[in-house]
Amino acid sequence: MNVSAPQxxxxxGTEGDVLVELAAVDVPRSGRQIAERTGRSHVAASRALRQLAEQGLVIAKSHPPAILYSLNRDHIAAPVVQAMADLRCELLRRLREHFERWSPAPSHASLFGSTARRDSNEQSDVDLLVIRLDDVDADDPRWEQQLSxxxxxxxxxxxxxxxxxxFGESEFRGLIDEDHPxxxxxxxxxxxxxxRRLPARSARRRAT
Incomplete structure (x- = not known):
């Protein structure tokens, strides 16, 4: 799945991108604005908006020289559209809930890479940084089970x-102090x- 655009x-098609964009905002947008924000052509976005307006999912209002569009949140399909728009948030929620159950708990866990930047594709991995407390062995069966x-x-x-x-905490702090790329x-x-948030470089190291 493209986690950056899970819808x-x-x-x-273009319709899915358009609906998710409209679900994310409360202010009506023009077809050109929607095209720019979804990365679709103006022609494709306008065609999708007309089709969605015909189905009642999108409200189109004339506002010369443009037509402004908004999601019809009273439509019976609107909750499905909102759920599509919230899919990335749902992944983050599940990840956070998973880490909350860990024992031993991580010192730090974060999402990074293309999924965090929202420029991933269907083949992209979901990159996770997990930092282990120094008093937890890397080969602790409980820790290994949680990672699995x-x-x-x-x-x-x-x-x-x-x-x-x-990484272990000390190992990761060493990489920070070395300014590892x-x-x-x-x-x-x-x-x-x-x-905890990622630690900064140590004061001693910054002073050298």
Whole structure:
């Protein structure tokens, strides 16, 4: 599944993108605005909007020189549209709930990479950074079981494989102090799922 645009697994055409965009806003938008925000051509977006208006899912109001469109939230299909718009949030909710149940708990867990940046595709992995407390052994059976379970669950939820990047706390702090390029990449787009935010470089290291 394209986790950045999960509605395309259900409604792969322009109509799905248009509906999800309208579900995310309360202010009516022009066809050109919707085309720009969905990455669809103006012609394709306008055609989809006309078809959806004919079905009653979209309200079209003349506002010269444009026609403004909004989602008809009273339509019986509107809850389905809203659910499609909330699919990415649902994935984040499930991930957070999963990590809340961990024992031993992670020091930190976050989503990063293309899924966090929202530029993934159907073949993209779901990248997870998991930092282990120093008093938890990497080969602790409970810890290994939790990593295996979340990997399996991500695949069941999305059809995408989980790519888990795991570090111990001290090991990860060492990478931060070394300004390792991997850390900058993770920091740029990470979405916190559990535990503390990523630590900053140590004061001693910054002073050198």
């Amino acid at each position: 395309r697994s259900i409604a792969p 379970e979340i990997s399996d669950d991500v695949y069941r939820w999305t059809g995408n494989h989980a790519q888990i990047v795991e 991997t850390i900058a990449s993770i920091r740029a787009d990470s979405v916190l799922l559990a535990g």
